[in-house]
Amino acid sequence: MNDLKTSEDIRKRIAELEAQTGNMEIELKRKFSVTVDSLSPGNLLKNTLSGLNETPGLKSALFSTILNLGLSFTGGRMLFSKGGIAKKAAGVALELGAGKLLSKNINILKRFAANLFTKDKKVA
Template sequence: MKKIKSETDLNAAIWALERKREEDLRLLKAEFHLVSDNLKPLNLIKNTFKKATESPEVKQNLLNTTLGLSSGLVLKKILVGASAGPAKTIIGTALMLGITNVLSHNPEKVEKVKNKIIGFIQTKLKRPRKQIIDITPDSKDITYQDPEN
């Protein structure tokens, strides 16, 4: 900092320091709002979940668990029904937890079964088209017609 020798230099230095103080205060307020936003409970949970799910391994585990849990719930609803007695409810819950556990711990087997089912469906959908052969007694020509036309 240079030495102040006159009143105008003093006023200029005061003005510059006031502007610097205002800018620092503005930056401090912005930083405070950012920190207070990040410390809100909902944002803490959101940020933690986001960081946790960025790992490919965690994403795969989360996907497998979700698949297992949803499959278990669907099978429980199918087998037990909406309104069941206490014994059926307990058996259905145990069945749901068992299926969820098996599916979430054996994703490679689930993937193989899924691929087999999809392959089976695709082969059934892609059956070769049957052709209609038209042989007329008058002509010696054989004409083929596509059933789509």
């Protein structure tokens, strides 16, 4: 620690420490603002989705899951809706058939989805 011998030295040191404290408060407020901004729902979603793009194999698994859920939902709506036995049987058949078809042709569906969402589309 510095040897402070006079009251003028003490005042200078107090002024230095107050300036340092002020700078630290400003930096803390800036970091808090950045943190609050990064925790907004939009930024959380954006950061999560950008992280998904970097994870290998996750896109295909996510695509398969979403496709299966969509087909299950459609089949379930037919299965549990008010209607006759034929409509319910059609719902079960749709769900099972689509699941089997999806598992066989998943690579074709992945390529189709990738081509559907690419940015460099050719205009005829």
